[in-house]
């Protein structure tokens with residue numbers, strides 16, 4: 518039996534598993550974010566184990582051998598988050614060392630997580646003090662020259678990394694990063710700046726809301742960033758994607774002419790037709806509002822669908 522800080526190694530495994538379970542039980546589409554205070558006061562078997570560090574990015578509880586979580590601080594809309602775009606040649610994301618000393622205890626704690634193949638939690642602040650928890654993630658490589666670790670954010674990525682076949686599957690690996698990290702963060706960030714309301718109809722149930730791309734994902738300028746997003750309820754999102762409704766560059770909603778003249782039940786009448794001419798409710802912060810150039814390009818697409 519391995520003893521860690523006076524406790525057996527199983528205790529660390531059980532605590533880690535319980536932390537993941539707690540995160541699952543305390544978040545969903547309606548409430549995707551965690552408050553710092555709740556993360557800091559998590560307890561296991563009567564012992565308080567903060568899941569996140571007060572100041573630092575890497576969290577290793579005193580009783581643990583391997584790190585439990587990593588954290589990325591809040592980046593205001595319009596600015597590039599520090600680690601998200603830092604994919605290496607293998608398509609995996611990177612996480613910087615604590616300081617420049619490879620032997621720093623927190624860097625060692627990440628190396629231990631790598632050696633023991635234990636999963637970690639990646640907290641990213643979507644608002645100051647409120648976090649999205651991407652999990653499980655794994656440390657798959659240590660790059661002392663660049664002072665950074667490589668992270669797998671999906672079990673398939675992790676399997677490829679362990680099999681040494683990542684270089685053959687780079688575009689697949691990048692797609693997984695998109696699904697597991699970029700898209701959930703995009704949704705959380707967009708919903709946050711729109712206060713979890715549909716920009717068109719004000720529906721205020723996060724579980725019924727999406728972050729709609731203005732410029733489609735995969736096209737140039739189609740990045741999952743707040744200025745390319747609109748918070749929309751599921752029906753308005755689908756109608757926007759299918760050019761049933763359009764949004765003018767001055768943020769006024771237009772309903773396609775043929776749809777405007779259709780006669781049908783209340784969803785069409787109140788949900789769609791009555792939105793014609795409505796003005797979007799946009800975030801107060803300029804940097805969080807939709808980019809007018811993107812709106813314009815997308816509106817042109819809508820216009821050609823009408824013709």
Ligand SMILES: [Zn+2]
Pocket residue numbers: 715716717718719720749750751753
């Ligand atoms: Zn709506």
